[in-house]
Amino acid sequence: MKKQAPFVIANWKLNGGIDLTCTSVASMLNRKFEARIGIAPPYVYIGDMVSFLRNSDIMVGSQNVSKFASGAFTGETSAQMLSEVGCQFCLIGHSERRQVFLENDNSCHTKMEKALDNNLIPVLCVGENLQQYELGLTNDILYRQLHQSLPDLNLEGKELCIAYEPVWAIGTGKAATADQVQKVHSFIYQELVEILGTERANKVHILYGGSVNKDNVEELLSTPHVDGVLVGGASLDPEHFAEICALANKSAQ
Ligand code: PEP
DSSP: OOOOOOOEHHHHHHOOHHHHHHHHHHHHHHOOOOEEEEEEEOOHHHHHHHTTTTTTEEEEESSSSSSSSSSOTTOOHHHHHHHHOOOOOOSSOOHHHHHHSSSOHHHHHOOOEEEEEEEEHEEEEEEOHHEEEEEEEHHHHHHHHHHHHHSTOOOOOOOOEEEEOOGGGGTOOOOOOHHHHHHHHHHHHHHHHHOOOOOOOOOOEEESSSSSSSSTHHHHHHHHOEEEEEGGGGSSSEEEEEEHHHHHHHHTT
16 A cells, blocks of 8 residues: 655754754755655744745644643743644654653643644654663553543544654664564554544554654655654754655655
C-alpha cells in the first residue's frame, strides 16, 4: 500500500533567532514539497514565520500550548491565540516539558482538548527514558501516556499526530533502529485501535523523533507505521533540514 505524504516537523526548541527564521524560510520557499513540512520556532518568531511562509504549504506550529484558555496565567499562550496568529499544529508533552517543567499526562490531555477545539493539529510526544528502556518498560510507559492523554477527545474531522520520541535518542546522535521503531510504532497503533477504534486509529499519523538526520530519514520513513519524523538538532541547519525534507518528498512519491 502506498504511504501517505509523510510529516516532517522541525522543533527548534530554545534556539535560533530572527536570522535563522529568515534563512530557514529562504531555503524552503522556492521548493515544492509533497511531504507535509512544519516548523515550530520559539513563540516570538511564529508571527514572522507565518508571514514569510504565507504563500507556501509549509506549516508553522508551536512547541507548547497552555492548558488554560485565558486569565491570570503569566507567561502562558493559549491555543486560540496560536490559531489566531496562524499556527496549524502544536507540540504537546515533549519530554523536555515533562522533565524540566513537570508536565504530566493529565495536563497533556487538557492541552489536547484545547488544541483540537482551536483547530490546531496536536502532536503528542510520548516515549520512555533510558532507565525505563533498559528495564524493558517501553510499552508500559507508552500504554500509560496514550491511555491517559487520548480518551474522550472530540476527534470528529480532526487530525492528530503521535510522536514516538525515546528520550535516550533525543539529541544524543543515537537514533533508534528502524527495527526498534517498527516494533514500538506497531504497539502504538495497536493501542490507538483500542482507545479510538480502528477507523480513527488508521487516520492518526505516528511520527518518530530522536536524532533524525539526512542519513537515517529515508530508512525511518520506509518503516511500516512510520508516518513522519520530528527533527530537533538537524532542523537548525537550514540546508540540512531542506535535504531531510527533499528525502521525505522522495519517499512520498
Ligand atoms: C526533539 O527534541 O524533538 C528531537 C527530535 O531532537 P533531536 O532531533 O535533536 O534528537
